[in-house]
Amino acid sequence: MKDGIAHILRALHRGERRLARDLSTAAERHAEEHEIHHVATDLAAWSREHAERLAELAAGDGLRLDDDIPEPLPADGPGALLLLHDLRALHLAATENSLHWEMLAQAAQASRDERLLSLVSACHPQTLRQLRWSDTMVKQLSPQLLTSL
Template structure:
């Protein structure tokens, strides 16, 4: 198995396990919100299943996905992995900003705050463009970078 693909499997396994833990924590913290509690619990089960399936596939390829290992694709390593890490970081930051723009726009609509709605309407599309740009680069570069290591 190519090193780049192995790194990505480790990162995804780590991410799925972290997401499962985070979802369980949210479900427990908001147990009184029945929909949040039940959906978060179900989604945590999905992430645990994903992590298990990743571990099975990796094991079949002779790769061990250590739960205690530091997160792969953390910025250290070959230049290609560093670029993918940086693009992922940018994409996640833009995604978070997009959610905040959406929340502000919804609040502006509810309160009929035209200035705030105008601001969100002007800026949010650019944030969506940032997300599309990073996503496009990740799609274009990851096949070559992950299979060339």
């Protein structure tokens, strides 16, 4: 496996694990917001699956991906601001993952790597859904939350 592809696989694996953890944290932290709780829980499962699939693909090429889990979301501030902070962090993490999936897609096409292209085709659309969900939540909740403070 080329060093550049290995680098992006590592970054994406870390990013998916972080996003899964952060989505689960947000779901627990904002359990009273039913849509946040339920959808974030489902989206976290997608990211856990993405990380597992990335690790399997990399292992098939003799590459071991880092198992370290990044630092969790900080837990400070009033509830409304904390919710918006969490949604912002989730959106940025999903954006970063989406860019990494796109880089892998381009590399897979250039190298004609069908296994990698198949993985990207299966996972990237779910990451785009995570991105759209976080954006929608910010748009729906920020007017009410920010004007109520």
